[in-house]
Amino acid sequence: MTRNRQWIVLSLLLVALGSLIIAYKVVRLGYPTMPDQTSDEWMVQARLEIQAMEGPVLASLLLPVRSTGFTVSNENFISRGFGLTIEEEFFRRQADWAIRNLSETRALYYRATVIADTRNTRFANTPEIPPIPQLEEPWASALTDFVADVKAESADVESFASEVLERLDENSEDATVELFRADMDSPRDQASLAQMLLAGAQIPALLVHGIMLQNDVQRAPIKTMLSVWNGDHWLLFDPLTGQKGRPGQFMIWWRGEEELSSISGAKLSDLQISVKRRLASSLELAGKRTDLKDSLIGRISLIYLPVQTQSVYEVLLLVPFGILVIVVLRNFIGLSSFGTFAPVLIALSFRETELLKGILLFMFIVSLGLIFRFYLERLRLLLVPRLAAVVTIVVLLMTMISMVSHQIGAETGLSVSLFPMVIISMVIERMSIVWEERGAATSIREGLGSLLMAALAYLVISMEFLVYWVTVFPEINLVVLGVIVALGRYTGFRLTEFLRFRQLAAGDKP
Amino acid sequence: MLSMLNRMRSSGVLGLNRRNGDYIMKLNRRRFFPLVDDKVLCKQKLQQTGLPVPELISIASYMQQASHLEELLGDSNEFVIKPAHGSGGDGILVIKDRKSDYFVDTDGQMVKRADLAHHLTNVIGGLYSLGGQPDVAMIESLVHFDPAFAGLTYHGVPDIRVIVYRGYPVMAMTRLPTRESHGKANLHQGAIGVGVDLGSGVSVGGVSGNNLVTEHPDTGLLIAGLKIPHWSRIVSMAARCFEAVELGYLGVDIVIDRDLGPLILELNARPGLNIQIANRRGLCSRLNAVDQLESLHENPDQRVEWSCRTFGNLPADLLNQVPL
Numbered sequence: 155m156t157r158n159r160q161w162i163v164l165s166l167l168l169v170a171l172g173s174l175i176i177a178y179k180v181v182r183l184g185y186p187t188m189p190d191q192t193s194d195e196w197m198v199q200a201r202l203e204i205q206a207m208e209g210p211v212l213a214s215l216l217l218p219v220r221s222t223g224f225t226v227s228n229e230n231f232i233s234r235g236f237g238l239t240i241e242e243e244f245f246r247r248q249a250d251w252a253i254r255n256l257s258e259t260r261a262l263y264y265r266a267t268v269i270a271d272t273r274n275t276r277f278a279n280t281p282e283i284p285p286i287p288q289l290e291e292p293w294a295s296a297l298t299d300f301v302a303d304v305k306a307e308s309a310d311v312e313s314f315a316s317e318v319l320e321r322l323d324e325n326s327e328d329a330t331v332e333l334f335r336a337d338m339d340s341p342r343d344q345a346s347l348a349q350m351l352l353a354g355a356q357i358p359a360l361l362v363h364g365i366m367l368q369n370d371v372q373r374a375p376i377k378t379m380l381s382v383w384n385g386d387h388w389l390l391f392d393p394l395t396g397q398k399g400r401p402g403q404f405m406i407w408w409r410g411e412e413e414l415s416s417i418s419g420a421k422l423s424d425l426q427i428s429v430k431r432r433l434a435s436s437l438e439l440a441g442k443r444t445d446l447k448d449s450l451i452g453r454i455s456l457i458y459l460p461v462q463t464q465s466v467y468e469v470l471l472l473v474p475f476g477i478l479v480i481v482v483l484r485n486f487i488g489l490s491s492f493g494t495f496a497p498v499l500i501a502l503s504f505r506e507t508e509l510l511k512g513i514l515l516f517m518f519i520v521s522l523g524l525i526f527r528f529y530l531e532r533l534r535l536l537l538v539p540r541l542a543a544v545v546t547i548v549v550l551l552m553t554m555i556s557m558v559s560h561q562i563g564a565e566t567g568l569s570v571s572l573f574p575m576v577i578i579s580m581v582i583e584r585m586s587i588v589w590e591e592r593g594a595a596t597s598i599r600e601g602l603g604s605l606l607m608a609a610l611a612y613l614v615i616s617m618e619f620l621v622y623w624v625t626v627f628p629e630i631n632l633v634v635l636g637v638i639v640a641l642g643r644y645t646g647f648r649l650t651e652f653l654r655f656r657q658l659a660a661g662d663k664p
Numbered sequence: 665m666l667s668m669l670n671r672m673r674s675s676g677v678l679g680l681n682r683r684n685g686d687y688i689m690k691l692n693r694r695r696f697f698p699l700v701d702d703k704v705l706c707k708q709k710l711q712q713t714g715l716p717v718p719e720l721i722s723i724a725s726y727m728q729q730a731s732h733l734e735e736l737l738g739d740s741n742e743f744v745i746k747p748a749h750g751s752g753g754d755g756i757l758v759i760k761d762r763k764s765d766y767f768v769d770t771d772g773q774m775v776k777r778a779d780l781a782h783h784l785t786n787v788i789g790g791l792y793s794l795g796g797q798p799d800v801a802m803i804e805s806l807v808h809f810d811p812a813f814a815g816l817t818y819h820g821v822p823d824i825r826v827i828v829y830r831g832y833p834v835m836a837m838t839r840l841p842t843r844e845s846h847g848k849a850n851l852h853q854g855a856i857g858v859g860v861d862l863g864s865g866v867s868v869g870g871v872s873g874n875n876l877v878t879e880h881p882d883t884g885l886l887i888a889g890l891k892i893p894h895w896s897r898i899v900s901m902a903a904r905c906f907e908a909v910e911l912g913y914l915g916v917d918i919v920i921d922r923d924l925g926p927l928i929l930e931l932n933a934r935p936g937l938n939i940q941i942a943n944r945r946g947l948c949s950r951l952n953a954v955d956q957l958e959s960l961h962e963n964p965d966q967r968v969e970w971s972c973r974t975f976g977n978l979p980a981d982l983l984n985q986v987p988l
Binding site: 485538643 | 668669671672675677679680681682684685686727754778782785786789790791852853871874875876937940941944945946
C-alpha cells in the first residue's frame with residue numbers, strides 16, 4: 155500500500171518544493187511575477203555622422219548621467235580609428251572622440267542599455283543663488299514688474315514657477331511676456347526665458363534635456379524641461395504646459411546650457427538618437443535591481459549564465475510544458491502521433507517560423523519528402539541508407555526553401571533551417587509505411603494528427619508569460635514534474651474511448 | 665457527459681490507461697516481456713512447455729541471407745515471413761505458392777524474388793520492430809485453416825484470441841480476415857472481430873472497426889452461431905501459456921490447422937481492447953471475479969473449468985442454432 159501511495163507523496167513534494175522556491179523569489183527577493191512594461195530595458199543609441207574637413211577632428215558627446223527615472227546599466231562606443239576619452243565630473247559626463255586625419259564621412263556610435271530606476275536621485279548640486287539679470291531698458295523694469303506681479307499671485311517657489319510658465323503660454327496676453335518673447339522660437343528658448351525670469355526673483359533654475367523612451371523610435375526628439383530649486387530639492391516643470399513632475403518615460407540625458415554634441419575640425423551632418431525596447435530582459439533586470447548576490451537561491455539563476463546559453467535554456471525549459479500537453483493529449487484525450495514527442499520538437503521549431511507559416515512549411519517539406527520516399531521504395535534501398543537518403547533530401551529541401559525565400563525577400567523561409575530534420579525524416583518514413591500498409595487516408599490522418607498536436611503544444615509554449623516564467627522561475631518545472639507524476643497514475647478512460655466503446659456503453663448489460 | 669461516464673463505468677469497459685496502469689504494469693513483469701516480444705524465443709519456450717506451434721522453417725538474421733532464398737526456404741512452397749519483434753501484424757508476408765522464378769501471395773498477386781528479398785532486408789533492418797532495432801526474419805510453415813471457417817474468411821487464416829488473466833481464460837474472440845485486411849487477422853487492418861462464448865466456443869456476433877456487424881462483408885455468411893472446433897483444447901492451451909511465460913495479463917493467439925489442430929501462433933503482452941466490443945461486454949467484471957477468488961487454482965485444467973463455468977453464457981437464441 156505504501157508503495158502505491160508513494161506517487162502522491164512524490165507529486166505533492168515536487169509541487170510544494172517548486173511553489174516554495176517561486177514564492178520565496180517573489181515575496182523575499184522581489185521578482186516580478188509578470189513581465190510588466192515599466193520595468194523593461196531600453197537600448198538607446200546616439201549616432202553621430204561627421205563630414206570630414208581639414209585637419210584633426212575632435213567630436214564630443216554628452217553622456218547620460220544617473221538620475222531619477224532611468225539608469226544606464228551598460229554602455230559601449232563604436233568608433234573605429236578614433237581615440238576615445240571620457241570626462242567625468244559631478245552630474246556631467248562627456249565622451250571625446252579624436253582623430254588626426256579624417257578623409258571620409260564617418261559615423262560614431264554610442265549605445266547604452268537603460269533600465270528603470272525608481273529611487274530618487276538628485277540630478278544637480280545645490281545651486282548658488284543666481285544674480286538678478288542686468289538688462290537694458292525697457293526690459294529691466296519689465297522684469298522687475300513681472301516678478302513683483304507673479305510674486306503677488308504665488309505663495310512659494312513651486313507656485314511661482316508655475317505662474318511664470320503659465321504666463322509664458324503663447325495665448326497669454328501679458329504685455330511683459332510679449333516683450334520678452336520676441337526672439338523665442340523653440341521650447342528650449344521658452345525654458346531659457348523662464349530661467350531668466352526666475353533669476354529675476356533670484357530663484358535658481360536649470361535646463362534639463364532628455365528623450366522620451368518609446369519603443370522603436372528612429373529619431374527621438376530632444377525634450378527640454380525646466381528644473382527649479384525650491385531651497386531643498388529640484389522640481390521639474392514642462393516649459394510648454396507648465397505641468398509639474400517628470401513624465402513617466404522621460405529619461406534625463408544632460409543639464410545646462412550646453413549642446414548635446416560639439417565638434418571641431420569637421421562638420422556634424424547628422425545626430426540621430428534611436429530607442430528600442432529590449433524584450434525578455436526582465437530576468438537580468440531582477441538581478442541588476444536587487445542585491446540578490448547575498449541570497450543562495452538568487453544566485454542559482456539563469457542570470458549568471460552567458461547570454462547565448464540563457465536563450466538555449468529558455469527553449470529547453472519550455473520543453474516540459476510541451477511534453478505536458480502531449481501527455482494530456484495522449485492519455486486523457488487519446489490522440490496518437492508519429493513519434494511520441496516529435497510534436498514537441500516540431501512545436502519548438504514553430505517558435506521561429508510562427509504557427510501558420512510553420513505548418514505550411516512542414517506540410518510542404520513532408521509532402522515533397524514523401525514523393526521522394528515513394529520513389530526510393532522502388533529502388534529497393536536497404537533501411538538505414540534509405541533513411542539517410544530521406545534525411546539528405548530533407549536537408550536539401552530546407553536549403554532550397556531558404557534560398558528561394560531569401561531571393562523573394564521572405565524572412566520566414568530562413569528560419570526553416572531550425573526544423574528538426576531527423577524528426578521530419580522519421581515522420582516521412584513512418585507515414586510512407588503506414589501509407590502502404592493501412593492506406594493513404596490513415597497515413598494522412600495520423601500525419602495531420604501529429605501536426606495538430608504540435609500546433610497545440612506550440613500554442614502553450616508560445617504564451618508570453620510562460621516564457622517569462624520559465625526563465626525567471628526555472629523551478630516551475632518541478633511543479634510540472636509533480637503534475638506529470640500525478641497524471642501518470644490516471645487510469646480512467648480516455649476521451650476517444652467514449653467513442654470507441656459507445657456500443658458497450660449504450661447497451662444495458664451488467 | 666457525466667452520464668456517459670457512468671454508463672461506461674457500469675458497463676465495465678476496460679480503458680487503455682487502466683489496462684496499462686492497473687494490469688499490465690502490475691502483472692506483466694518487464695523481464696518476461698522478451699519472451700513474448702521475440703517470437704523466436706516465444707516459440708521455443710512454448711515448445712518446451714509442450715504446447716503445439718507452427719513449424720519454424722528457418723531464421724534470417726543477416727542481410728546477405730536475403731539473397732540466398734533457396735537456403736532459407738528449403739523445399740517449402742507455402743510459408744509466412746514474419747519479423748520476430750513485429751507488432752500489430754505489420755511486416756507479415758504470406759506466400760501460398762512458389763513458381764520457378766516468382767511467388768504467389770494470399771491475394772493471388774505475383775511476388776518477384778527480388779521483392780521477397782527486399783522484404784526480408786526490410787524486416788532484418790528493423791523496419792517493423794519496436795524501436796527500429798535490427799531484427800530477424802522468421803520463416804514459418806503456412807497454416808492450412810480448418811474448413812469450419814471456409815465461408816468466414818477471405819484469403820487468410822482466421823485466428824482465435826484468448827485473454828488469459830492470471831492463468832484464467834477470461835474472454836475470447838476469433839478474428840476473420842477480410843478483403844480490406846489483405847488476409848491478415850489484425851483488427852486495425854480491417855479484419856472482423858467475433859466474440860466467442862467461453863463455455864461453448866460458439867460465436868456470438870462481430871465487429872468491424874468499432875461497428876457491429878452480423879455477416880462477413882466478403883462472403884455474406886452469418887457470423888453468429890458458428891461453433892469453433894477443438895474449443896476445449898483451445899481454451900486449455902491458452903490457460904497453459906501462463907505457465908510458459910508467467911505474464912498475468914496475456915493475449916494468446918491460436919490458429920486451427922486442418923491436419924495439426926490448434927497451434928499457438930503468438931503471445932501478446934499488451935493485447936488490445938477491441939475484444940470487448942466483439943463480445944459486447946467489458947472486461948472489468950471478469951477480471952474482478954478472478955481477483956476475488958480466495959485462492960488461485962494451481963492446475964490449468966481447474967482454471968479452465970472454473971472460467972468456462974463462470975464466464976460461459978451462451979444466449980438462448982443461439983443455443984438452438986448450434987448443432988451440439
